[in-house]
Amino acid sequence: QKEVEQNSGPLSVPEGAIASLNCTYSDRGSQSFFWYRQYSGKSPELIMFIYSNGDKEDGRFTAQLNKASQYVSLLIRDSQPSDSATYLCAVNPRGSTLGRLYFGRGTQLTVWP
Amino acid sequence: KAGVTQTPRYLIKTRGQQVTLSCSPISGHRSVSWYQQTPGQGLQFLFEYFSETQRNKGNFPGRFSGRQFSNSRSEMNVSTLELGDSALYLCASSLADHPHSYEQYFGPGTRLTVT
Numbered sequence: 001q002k003e004v005e006q007n008s009g010p011l012s013v014p015e016g017a018i019a020s021l022n023c024t025y026s027d028r029g030s031q032s033f034f035w036y037r038q039y040s041g042k043s044p045e046l047i048m049f050i051y052s053n054g055d056k057e058d059g060r061f062t063a064q065l066n067k068a069s070q071y072v073s074l075l076i077r078d079s080q081p082s083d084s085a086t087y088l089c090a091v092n093p094r095g096s097t098l099g100r101l102y103f104g105r106g107t108q109l110t111v112w113p
Numbered sequence: 114k115a116g117v118t119q120t121p122r123y124l125i126k127t128r129g130q131q132v133t134l135s136c137s138p139i140s141g142h143r144s145v146s147w148y149q150q151t152p153g154q155g156l157q158f159l160f161e162y163f164s165e166t167q168r169n170k171g172n173f174p175g176r177f178s179g180r181q182f183s184n185s186r187s188e189m190n191v192s193t194l195e196l197g198d199s200a201l202y203l204c205a206s207s208l209a210d211h212p213h214s215y216e217q218y219f220g221p222g223t224r225l226t227v228t
Contacts, residue, residue, distance in 0.1 A: 036219075043203055043221050043222045046218055090156075097161060098144075098209065099146045099215065100161055103157075
């Protein structure tokens, strides 16, 4: 069973704060990790991907991967109300073709002005 | 570059009918994956196609099938629709030319309602 776990939230932060979203996965050999943002009624939008241990930064977003702890996180700096959405963690486990992703249930983030 | 397109965007069908959904990937993308999203189960993988071949299939009954054409466009079909098939069906494409180029980009989805 390849599981991806996220805190369902909701997570509520004030505008300008750092939002921290967490994800754990069960397959130790997992290779690729993705964060998607999904607004209500819309499809998921890829915002970050990370393949190696450590941090990866892109604008206000930082993805952090720790394979030893089987943990991946997403930090959103200077959070804006427009960041309010559900954030989905996705993992490509070892043994799967690279075209198959396992998704967590998502964390709902609300950024209040 | 145009994104992933899916047609139709909305569909209402009756139990027992069948339905075909279409997906056009981003130009140059060779892999197409299909997912079902429901409030109860979240996002679940249906199948993936690469170069007209199904490479992986999720845990869905045989009523769910798909195919990919030589231009990478893909269709999925659901036969003998059940009420539980009501969901958002998402197609995602990826370049798939290197182990680290499997970032998947989703289309807008097809909202299927079965009555």
